[in-house]
Amino acid sequence: MEPKPMIAQKVSKHTKTSEVSERKGESSAVANRRLTRAKFSDEASYTRRRKFPVLFYSKEMEPLAHKVAAASENVVELGQIDWRTFPDGFPDLFINDAYDVRDRHVAFLASFHSPEVIFEQLSIIYSLPKMFVASFTLVLPFFPTGTAERVVREGEVATAVTLARILSNIPPSRGGPTSTIIFDIHALQERFYFGDSILPCFESGIPLLLERLNALEDSNNVVIAYPDEGAYKRFHSFFAGAGYECVVCTKVREGSKRIVKLKEGEPIGRHVVIVDDLVQSGSTLIECQKLLHRLGAAKVSAYATHGVFPNASWKRFTSSGVGGQGFANFWITDSCPQTVEAIAGHEPFEVLSLARAIVDALEV
Known part of the structure; x- marks a missing residue:
């Protein structure tokens, strides 16, 4: 009498489960792209959408971020960040829908208006390029240490150089070095304070x-x-x-x-x-x-x-x-x-x- 094919049944069941898991594990990025396409009536509008980044922003820049989205006819998507702090006062940050930004152009709208807010924003700025994004752009409208661009006597510290060095060490994304957009930096020679691992773009409000x-x-x-x-x-x-x-x-x-x-x-x-x-x-x-x-x-x-x-x-x-x-x-x-x-x-x-x-x- 032949034995019951218990092992074969188990193997078959395991294989079937694996296949189901594989199907369930289909790339979320692919699924998200399909869903994103479905939102638009034609390929042209979808392509235009993909040309613009997902824009994250600091708490203080929320009004300007919404104006940017409106000016783009909502083609620029706004990302969400939870800006929290631990009991000791240090940042407790969370980037929502982090998986969805894979293979997307991403930007961050920053405001370094006070030394107290710089560290938490740098934590986000250093993290976003590592999320397998297509490119990363830092929008820093005001470069706050621009007036401290030189020294006139020994002992003075040119903090414009310091901030430029910090930004020059932002990690690269899949697309290469980070781009940064700055409006009317105080002294044009400050463009040379940035290292080769960042691409500064200087705009003007004039x-x-x-x-x-x-x-x-x-x-x-x-x-x-x-x-x-x-x-x-x-x-x-x-x-x-x-x-x-x-x-x-x-x-x-x-x-x-x-x-x-x-x-x-x-x-x-x-x-x-x-x-x-x-x-x-x-x-x-x-x-x-x-x-x-x-x-x-x-x-x-x-x-x-x-x-x-x-x-x-x-x-x-x-x-x-x-x-x-x-x-x-x-x-x-x-x-x-x-x-x-x-x-x-x-x-x-x-x-x-x-x-x-x-x-x-x-x-x-």
């Missing part, structure tokens, strides 16, 4: 200002003023190409004081717009405004890509501040989220969003 100036009722009467020769060298080509005349101020020392004087240009009867890359205390802008009004300017406005305004110095430009009565407009971008939140509803401030410029820079 096109936003040019667009806004064209919309002014007195756009034909606008003249551009530079608070110092550094600002002139940096931004003159933008405005000269657009046909704007210029006024150049300079700082000179008289005794123990440094005062602002007119170097060249004619502000009489004009709407003078002072342009610089960033504003902190605002003292230089206020001195320029007073000088220009004394010299006969009809109106004075100001623009700075980065409204840093430490210690709530933006209040100096409101109606109750020392410089508030002198400025018709004060334009900044949303590169510094803490300032955007603080100045909401306060004249003469107006925020020009970087969202559209970021979308254009992110298109792969």
Whole structure:
């Protein structure tokens, strides 16, 4: 009598289970791609979607991230991160749907507006490229240590170099080195502070200002003023190409004081717009405004890509501040989220969003 084929049955059952497991274990990435395709009506829209990244963002940059998504007609997808802390205060972070970003272009919108938030964001920035992503881009609108780009005596530390080195060590992704997008870095030579393992892309907020100036009722009467020769060298080509005349101020020392004087240009009867890359205390802008009004300017406005305004110095430009009565407009971008939140509803401030410029820079 032949024995029952128990072993054969067991083997067959095991094999069948393995086959089921293999089917269940079909690549989630493939399944996700199929689901993603199903969301779009045609191949062209799907391809366009795949060209744009999944955009993760810091807590403070959430408003700008949503503006970026809207400016892209929601082609840019927003990723989610749980920003938590352990009882001892150190970050307890979690990147949601991490598997879904495989083979996708990924970007992170950062804000290093305070030293306290840099470590937790760097933890995310160093992790995302390792998730088998097609490429990784860091969007850092404001490079905060840009004004500490040099030393004038032994012992000073150029922290712009330090931050550039930290960013230069972001791990590569499948697509190669990390790209980083920075708007109006303080000194153009800082591009050489970055190592070969990162690809810095330097953008500017000036096109936003040019667009806004064209919309002014007195756009034909606008003249551009530079608070110092550094600002002139940096931004003159933008405005000269657009046909704007210029006024150049300079700082000179008289005794123990440094005062602002007119170097060249004619502000009489004009709407003078002072342009610089960033504003902190605002003292230089206020001195320029007073000088220009004394010299006969009809109106004075100001623009700075980065409204840093430490210690709530933006209040100096409101109606109750020392410089508030002198400025018709004060334009900044949303590169510094803490300032955007603080100045909401306060004249003469107006925020020009970087969202559209970021979308254009992110298109792969």
